[in-house]
Amino acid sequence: MLRTGAQYRDSIRDGRRVWINGERVNDVAAHPAFRPLVDIRARIYDMQHDAATREVMVATDATGREVATGLALPYAKADWYAKRRAVDTMMDAFGGVVSRLGDETIGEMWSLHDGAGVLTSIDTHFAGNIQPHIDRILDQDLFHVSANTDPKGDRSKRPQEQDPDMLLHVVRETDAGIIVRGAKYETAAAYANQAFVKPTIANWGDAKLSEYAVGFISNFSAPNMKFICRAGFAGRGSVEDYPLSNRLDEIDTLVIYDDVLVPWENVLFNRHTAAAAFIRSTLHRYAAFPFLQRILRFADLLIGAALLNVRQTGLDKQPAVQDKLVQLARYREGIDAHLIAAIETAQESPGGLCMPNQSLLYTGRLLGCGEMHNAIHLARELCGGQICVTPSAADFANPETEAWLNKFYSVNENWQAEDRRKLLAYARDLMNSDYGGHRLTFHLFAQSPPYAQAGAVYRNFDWERSAGIVARAAGLSEAVDGRKEAAA
Structure with a gap:
């Protein structure tokens, strides 16, 4: 189902508890701080039905269903060029840059799709949950975002040595699912439908299991969630003087998980540090x-x-x-x-x-x-x-x-x-x-951050090709091919 803008607006009028500038927001879709971006996201949904833009904004996926171009899984180079055209079409319509629209976060789910076999080898319980969620996003045309960053607290200490809620963690398991507590920063969360929540911690030590190594799909309509937003830029000056601030400000949110139930079918990995480390290393391969x-x-x-x-x-x-x-x-x-x-x-x-x-x-x-x-x-x-x-x-x-x-x-x-x-x-x-x-x-x-982006380059650049070229050119006896030394 390709949504309309009106259907999207209705989907976020779900009673969620949102605050901004010390004010409880009754209707996110109508509030002046959120309305400009809600209107933009709604416009994108409507562009999928507009004859002038439908061909660019809608794709037919491998199953034959019509889906948003940005959400469609990529199977060929042409799919990526189609995604480029769709993003350019959107940015042309807005007159500026909007980052959190869903097409740039759905790629994290594709990374899960790729890693299903690895995740199954670590824990057989949850890998089967990945594909149904990808299909659900495509079928329902959901506004899906990403939740990564925790408050973190004193980073010189282990999470267990301070308030444990500084990093989102599993409090307990129930027959219905896991109970999580903590917080995440996420752009657009206050007016999105759901997020893929995963840990940011990288140094797990020797622990095989950790209550902080959890990944799940978070339904933003769930009880016990609170959305506390930074002050918006809209309204600080006239639209004539600040045309971008008043039209394109994407509100960032501290999402509070106050003992929130995550049903088992929404859990993608639970307590396994190896799964968390794998996801972190492949998270942005598409996004x-x-x-x-x-x-x-x-x-x-x-x-x-x-x-x-x-x-x-x-x-x-x-x-x-x-x-x-x-x-x-x-x-x-x-x-x-x-x-x-x-x-x-x-x-x-x-x-x-x-x-x-x-x-x-x-x-x-x-x-x-x-x-x-x-x-x-x-x-x-x-x-x-x-x-x-x-x-x-x-x-x-x-x-x-x-x-x-x-x-x-x-x-x-x-x-x-x-x-x-x-x-x-x-x-x-x-x-x-x-x-x-x-x-x-x-x-x-x-x-x-920049050091992590540099780390991604380090892990993916073919260092051994260059090493092998020099080894052969210099006539090195033990490392004629740099890959042999690396393998050893």
Whole structure:
């Protein structure tokens, strides 16, 4: 069933307990902090039924059913290009970047699909729960997100040496399922349907079993759950002055599990540290692709804002300015090259899916996240100081000040004050506002911190190929092929 926007709105009017700015929210779909993103998610559902976008937004999967393009399991390279087109279509419609829409988190379920055999070898009880949940997401067109990060507490101590709730854990088992307690941070949780919840802890020590090594599907309509949200950016200024803050702010939530029952059919692994470690190591093998594609779109926004500004001010022919634009283009094209190459050199996954080349995908992610701050600074420099000193739209409309601002913000006959103001407002919100700073930090940590992203590259790059080339070229007797030494 392909949902409509109205059906999605009804699905989150389930009595969930949500707070923001010290206020209990009665209707998430109508609250001004959440409504912009609820409307966007609803619009995506409606785009699946709109004749103008249906062909891009809807796919026919291997079983012959119609499903959302972003949720369809990938079996061929063409499936990944279709997903790229769908994401681009959505971002074009919104005029900015929206990260948590479901298509970038469903890939974690595909990683579970690939790992079913490994999980069965660890614990035979739960691997059979994976495929039904993937089918359920496809059949019901659910807004499915991901819950990873715990509050953590004092990280110099083991979880057992402090308040145990600092990491989500299993309190007890019952005939109906497991009871969990703790908390998770998750973007979009307050207005999503469910999440794949899994641990972030990496150092399990020698323990084979741990109450913290648990993974499950969390139904956000379940009792004993609380959603405490960070303050939103919408409403802090006018839409004219902050067009992104007021339309595209994705609210992050601390999801409290206060002795929540997780039915056995929703449990994917329970107390096994080996299963938890395996899932953490493969979690982003698919999800990193749509995440990186969004960084590509962000790079396009930076380039567009910078380029239009230097064109407005007549500096686009200056070699020094062109050099900085080229640096932004290099950043952008580097990301795009990794995405294309990851598809074109894709591998068959253990579960028979078309898996983007892992080394290229993870090095691309490291490039996109690691160089983002430099790209933002370059774009700021090209946009100039006016993005931080320009008066508000209300002053441009005020009869007492309008004439002066029209005089000083009109560049020439092609670039009048209103277009100049709109560009500077967009650039300011993209790079300099609370929203802009939040996006930079979000991309830095959304799919694990930089050291963990580097670790993914280390685990997936073919080091032995390079070692073997040098070993053979140098005539080394014991390591003619680097793989032999590695195997030994």
